[in-house]
Amino acid sequence: MSENARVSVVTGGALGIGGAISRRLAAGGDLVILNDIDADAAARTSAGIEAAGGRCVTVIGDIVEDETVERVVAAVPGRVDVLVNNVGDFRPAAPSFQDSTPDQWQRLYELNLLHVFKLTHALLPMMIEQRSGSIVNNSTVEAFRGIPGHPVYSAFNAGVSAFTRSLAVAVGRHGVRVNAIAPDLANTEQTPVEWMRRGYDEGLEHTWVPLARFGEPDDYAAVVGFLASDDARFVTGHTIPVDGGTLAASGWFVRADDQGWTNRPHRA
Numbered sequence: 158m159s160e161n162a163r164v165s166v167v168t169g170g171a172l173g174i175g176g177a178i179s180r181r182l183a184a185g186g187d188l189v190i191l192n193d194i195d196a197d198a199a200a201r202t203s204a205g206i207e208a209a210g211g212r213c214v215t216v217i218g219d220i221v222e223d224e225t226v227e228r229v230v231a232a233v234p235g236r237v238d239v240l241v242n243n244v245g246d247f248r249p250a251a252p253s254f255q256d257s258t259p260d261q262w263q264r265l266y267e268l269n270l271l272h273v274f275k276l277t278h279a280l281l282p283m284m285i286e287q288r289s290g291s292i293v294n295n296s297t298v299e300a301f302r303g304i305p306g307h308p309v310y311s312a313f314n315a316g317v318s319a320f321t322r323s324l325a326v327a328v329g330r331h332g333v334r335v336n337a338i339a340p341d342l343a344n345t346e347q348t349p350v351e352w353m354r355r356g357y358d359e360g361l362e363h364t365w366v367p368l369a370r371f372g373e374p375d376d377y378a379a380v381v382g383f384l385a386s387d388d389a390r391f392v393t394g395h396t397i398p399v400d401g402g403t404l405a406a407s408g409w410f411v412r413a414d415d416q417g418w419t420n421r422p423h424r425a
């Protein structure tokens with residue numbers, strides 16, 4: 158590692174968006190502290206990074222657990238420049254809010270919001286002491302747009318974006334920036350294209366995504382890379398949608414018969 162290499166922590170850094178973030182930051186010269194609950198996947202991603210000439214240390218464990226947070230902090234070699242709180246999941250899911258249970262709400266809280274507080278709380282003092290650091294959280298477009306089947310997931314991710322804003326205001330004068338991304342429609346292990354398409358004809362992506370395709374993990378990692386970098390030195394407190402334009406369209410769809418746009422259900 159060169160003397161100037163950044164130290165970057167990525168949670169859920171093995172697969173999906175997190176995997177692409179780990180690879181991107183390592184390719185830029187960062188030492189990546191990669192936390193993941195899936196030991197095999199973490200070993201594969203770490204091996205790929207090292208084969209490409211990068212540096213990676215894995216910390217295996219559920220980031221919701223205090224003991225995992227402590228091991229991540231212990232793996233940090235005296236400074237931390239970038240923290241990417243990437244872990245999040247819409248599961249456990251229920252058919253409706255009426256069917257959901259307090260145990261499910263608790264796990265959604267832990268997976269989407271609680272660990273963001275825990276790891277940020279553990280690493281922020283080091284960033285403040287250094288007078289520099291960039292925190293990038295992973296929220297979702299559903300923090301800003303309703304998702305009828307997942308109101309609890311949506312609520313906790315709105316919490317991630319609110320936390321991002323407020324913490325940014327509080328720590329800016331210490332040289333620490335806090336931002337987030339809000340993904341939609343990422344082709345990952347959690348939401349593979351085949352699952353997202355569920356009965357929709359291939360070739361109709363342009364009817365619901367303005368950029369006419371699903372997102373690939375690198376699309377999201379690129380924005381995280383920007384937010385973590387000095388190019389974003391005057392950007393803090395924001396959640397940047399990375400969604401191919403779905404939030405801008407906000408419920409407007411190209412008609413399947415290509416006869417203009419609709420915001421109403423219609424028969425093709």
Ligand SMILES: NC(=O)c1ccc[n+]([C@@H]2O[C@H](COP(=O)([O-])OP(=O)(O)OC[C@H]3O[C@@H](n4cnc5c(N)ncnc54)[C@H](O)[C@@H]3O)[C@@H](O)[C@H]2O)c1
Nearest residue numbers: 169172173174193194219220244245297342343345346347
């Ligand atoms: N996939 C999408 O379309 C989409 C949309 C909006 C928001 N997001 C958000 O983006 C983030 C990444 O999503 P993804 O689709 O890449 O997820 P994914 O499930 O494909 O990958 C998540 C990674 O995190 C790891 N992980 C899961 N739980 C963990 C835990 N408790 N502790 C440590 N590691 C854990 C997994 O092993 C995996 O490597 C999440 O916060 C998700 O809510 C994704």
